[in-house]
Amino acid sequence: MSYEVKVKRLPGCEDVRLPQKMSALASGFDLHAAVSEPVTLGPGERALIPTGIAIAMPGELEAQIRPRSGLALKHGITCLNTPGTIDADYRGEIKVLLVNLGQAPFTIERNERIAQMVFQLVPPVRLAEVADLDETERGSGGFGHTGTQ
Template identity: 50%
Template sequence: MPENASPTVTDPSTLDVLVTLLDDAVSVPAYAHPGDAGADLVTIKDVELGPLQREVVPTGLAIALPEGFAAFVHPRSGLAAKHGITVVNAPGTVDAGYRGEIKVVLANTDPHRTFRLSRGDRIAQLVIQRVEHAQFLVADHLPGSHRGSGGFGSSGGVSTA
């Protein structure tokens, strides 16, 4: 595809996303299984995360999304459950106009153990979604709703007994 080409939606279930590989260790993002929402992102460097430490980890990948779409960087559930590794600003947002390298802010939530990643290890998932732009309209009053102004914890869900 020519360098200045625009990505397009060619099939309602598939979106063409232009990708630039910035490092030899990187391959085109891929889905591990049919129907997966997230494509794997890898690290292009060895990383050592000490207890409660965070680091911005490069992926060696840049993308061009069409207008009306964004990519969201999600943690990998296995890293989170087994090692306490998460994405600090989850999900990280990659806007359609961004053309730089995708980087992932990883954190080690384990207070005692260091965690090591090697070049090429899967570190996060990239989920691409259609996004809407809103027109914000000022109103003197908002229409009522069942929830009203109830905020954090107002719907219950956790027993305090």
Template identity: 50%
Template sequence: MAAPAQGRGRRAARRADRGGADLTVAGTPPEDGPTQTRVLRVARTEAADPEVPLPEYATAGAAGADLRANFAPEARAVGCLLAPGARALVPTGLRLEIPAGFEVQVRPRSGLALRHGVTVANAPGTIDADYRGPLGVILVNLGAAPVRLRHGERIAQMVLAPVTRARFEAVEALSDTPRGAGGFGSTGRG
């Protein structure tokens, strides 16, 4: 079971009462530590089970906060059976308000990938700062056996990451480098 939320102020609690909440920061180092922390506002979807914990960092040094499956009421008892080779859009029951200048990356959990071959089909999934819809995780079963995903189970992890956008400038020629056009294994193996 997830660790209890820490450091949630009265404002965050009030927001939670209205259906939104600040990202739970259990396991986050103190504010004056080397790790940057940002408030990421989270709202539960209408169909979400509020008993499923918000994303949480499992340890003080974790880069990703674990995301849990949050199925609609009629699917909660059975979850989702992922046949070998099959994909599913698994609901997290969450909507995010990502701060401007950031994105959220949805990445696989290595344990699920190693033990069952279950990974994120579009890894890393990109959640845009201006997206306000439900956060879904596209899981694929690359293993040989069917895998049942259970309601409330940790299925993936999300990383809040800064974004640098490009301003594209069309030019006639690019600067020279020793690599030039060599790629795709041009430096050999070993």
């Protein structure tokens, strides 16, 4: 089964590449920067980078914005709030919150691949308030309670 996701190129972004998969079996669509001029992130700096697109997708989907591994490995560039969630009813421009965790300034150019967008199914969920929850072996243990690092 496939789902249609409509992509709208925003005014002034006619030259910005649409999201695309870079290989046949890739799960993510690469997103491109729609900056009007280069943006340089110094070490520790962050910026909200426009992509020049908006999308409309069926209610069964969400889009997750994730870092590109090559940018993270080579330059320390990653996304904050990862994965970022785009809900099916959002119609604004997709923007990517990038941060430079590297040790050197990094410049983002127009049309540079900056992140990837992965679509996920969102199951219908109904929350039910109860007085008690069933017990499990784990209980309320969290944040490293198993001793693994």
